[in-house]
Amino acid sequence: MTPILAFDIETVPDIAGLRLLNSIEAGVPDRDVAEFAFRERRARTGHDFLPLHQHRVVAIACALRDEESFRCWALGNSDADEAELIGRFFEGIEKFTPQLVSWNGSGFDLPVLHYRSLVHGVSAPRYWEMGDEDKDFRYNNYLNRFHMRHVDLMDVLSLYQNRGQAPLDDVARLLGFPGKLGLDGSKVWEAYQSGGIESIRNYCATDVANTYLAFQRFQLIRGLCDEKQYRKELQLVRETLAKSPETHWREFIARWR
Secondary structure (H helix, E strand, O other): OOOEEEEEEEEEEOHHHHHHHHOOOOOOOHHHHHHHHHHHHHHHHOOOOOOHHHEEEEEEEEEEEOOOOEEEEEOOOOOOOHHHHHHHHHHHHHHHOOEEEEOOHHHHHHHHHHHHHHHHOOOOHHHHOOOOOOHHHOOOOOOOOOOOOEEEHHHHHOOOOHHHOOOHHHHHHHOOOOOOOOOOHHHHHHHHHOOOHHHHHHHHHHHHHHHHHHHHHHHHHHOOOOHHHHHHHHHHHHHHHHOOOOHHHHHHHHHOO
């Protein structure tokens, strides 16, 4: 089988980049730099969600399903820097050439990773392949919105229309899965400033588990698995996560109907 790699990222404002772009002195606290950027953004757009090139990645989580097993984890450790996290993610693509699965990955996660890869010079030839070296990628690659080598579930299920998009938390809970635990995206910056990187990593990992489970339901409605296979896959995920001693996975299993 082609390995499946569901993924998610969590970000905070790129303070170093904001200082550079806005000529803000080093003595200004990080919190004030971010608040300046939020104010400027609100004045221009009415909201404080920063442009994608002004984000910095602090967590990447993956769920990998291959022929032998399922596992779900946050890349690196709490001390890993951004370049290492991004490098590890693209190394996985180089190694496995998986089918990528995301929720809003085309609209957020991958563009952010593109910009941050540029900043750090992270090479990812397999990811960027479009058929020049491997003809199999000419009509099915990671970059084309309508190819299935990367399935952005939010994009596909909404039929590529913004008005049809739904939050992962809502869809996961409607399907009987746990939904978001602990945080949401709007709280990540606050948690990061308080030293809560581990809680961010755990939150990111549970989001990926929800995404993978939703993808399995998607495979069922596509007819790529039957009800028996679908239930077997869910049982594998449940049993795998239940073996973990980590609190967030115990809570995840407890909320799973």
